[in-house]
Amino acid sequence: xxxxxxxxxxxxxxxxxxxxxxxxxxxxxxxxxxxxxxxxxxxxxxxxxxxxxxxxxxxxxxxxxxxxxxxxxxxxxxxxxxxxxxxxxxxxxxxxxxxxxxxxxxxxxxxxxxxxxxxxxxxxx
Amino acid sequence: xxxxxxxxxxxxxxxxxxxxxxxxxxxxxxxxxxxxxxxxxxxxxxxxxxxxxxxxxxxxxxxxxxxxxxxxxxxxxxxxxxxxxxxxxxxxxxxxxxxxxxxxxxxx
Numbered sequence: 001x002x003x004x005x006x007x008x009x010x011x012x013x014x015x016x017x018x019x020x021x022x023x024x025x026x027x028x029x030x031x032x033x034x035x036x037x038x039x040x041x042x043x044x045x046x047x048x049x050x051x052x053x054x055x056x057x058x059x060x061x062x063x064x065x066x067x068x069x070x071x072x073x074x075x076x077x078x079x080x081x082x083x084x085x086x087x088x089x090x091x092x093x094x095x096x097x098x099x100x101x102x103x104x105x106x107x108x109x110x111x112x113x114x115x116x117x118x119x120x121x122x123x124x125x
Numbered sequence: 126x127x128x129x130x131x132x133x134x135x136x137x138x139x140x141x142x143x144x145x146x147x148x149x150x151x152x153x154x155x156x157x158x159x160x161x162x163x164x165x166x167x168x169x170x171x172x173x174x175x176x177x178x179x180x181x182x183x184x185x186x187x188x189x190x191x192x193x194x195x196x197x198x199x200x201x202x203x204x205x206x207x208x209x210x211x212x213x214x215x216x217x218x219x220x221x222x223x224x225x226x227x228x229x230x231x232x233x
Contacts, residue, residue, distance in 0.1 A: 037222065047160075047168065047211055049222030060220045063126065096167055100222075104156075107217035109174060111158035115167040 002027045004097050004116035012091075012123050018084040022097030022116060029078045030055045035100035037112065038071060038082045040093040048093075052100050052110075053080055087123045094118040127216040129225035136231045137202050145228045147195040147212030155214045157195040159188060162209045162227075171210075172197060199230070207232045 008020035022036070029036060037052035051061040053071045061069050065084070073080040084091060098112040130148040137143040147157060157175050160168035170179050172188040175195065185200045199206055212225040 039222075039224075046227040047162075047213075047224040049224060052222065060222075062221060063219070102215075104174060106156060108154075108215045109156040110215035110222065111156075111170060111173045111213065112160070112168070112222075113170050113173070113179070115169075118167050 002099065002114045004099065004114060006095060006097050006116045006119040008119065008121070010120060010122060012087055012121060013125050014088055014123055015086055018082070018087050018091060018121055018123070020082045020095055020097075020119065020121070022080050022082075024078045024080075024099075029073065029080065030075045033101070033103070035060075035110065036073070036080045037098050037100050039096045039098060039112070040091075041096070041118075042090075042093040050082065050084075050095075089123050092121065092123045094120050126219060126221060127214065127223050129212055129214065129223055131210075131212060131225040131228045133226070134229045134231065136233055137199075138233045139202055139204060141202055143199040143202050143206070143230055145197045145199075145210050145212075145230065147197070147225050148193055149195075149214065150193060152193055152195050152214065153191045155190075155216075157188065157190045158213045159186075159197045160211045160213065161206075162211065163207075168211065202230075202232055204232050206230060 003025045035052045038050040068085045070083040096118045097116045099114040101113045102109040159172040162168040175190040176188040
């Protein structure tokens with residue numbers, strides 16, 4: 001059974017960089033069938049897609065966050081990571097990592113079939 | 126960027142049918158996926174490719190998509206279905222994942 005687990009600091013100071021890692025177990029991050037992604041959810045609000053990465057390193061980012069986001073992959077550790085720079089209180093959220101799948105290989109068919117449990121990151125001094 | 130619009134809330138009595146809509150420009154030309162999220166938990170995929178159900182999801186959950194509206198239908202609603210529901214598409218024109226704002230389903 002595939003499992004994803006987020007890890008990283010739960011508290012980040014304003015203007016600093018938020019760094020999270022997602023460790024994938026029960027499957028290979030190097031599979032050509034999947035992308036891997038980050039989604040966040042501010043307290044009491046909805047889901048926001050942050051970005052996604054392929055095992056080769058190809059990335060897609062939310063335009064509203066693109067200038068501050070970097071997503072990378074480490075296939076040797078079966079992990080992918082998120083860095084969000086210059087954070088403010090508005091970046092306080094539960095951050096989820098998830099697997100992105102599209103078995104029909106349609107242009108608009110990607111969906112998130114496995115999710116991590118999420119980790120709360122608070123931005124505060 | 127592509128926008129998905131959901132009603133903030135839907136209420137339904139136990140045993141009845143709940144319908145949660147997701148509006149978007151020509152959404153019928155896209156694949157729509159639905160997630161259920163209970164308090165304090167990660168989202169769970171309940172419908173993918175408009176109307177397919179992952180294993181373990183009850184047949185009471187179904188989906189449709191046409192024109193400018195996709196619909197998640199939950200038949201014979203149970204108290205355990207009370208949750209937030211989110212629709213999602215992948216906007217291939219901009220290579221972005223897009224979520225609707227979410228709908229809180231209340232079982233009366």
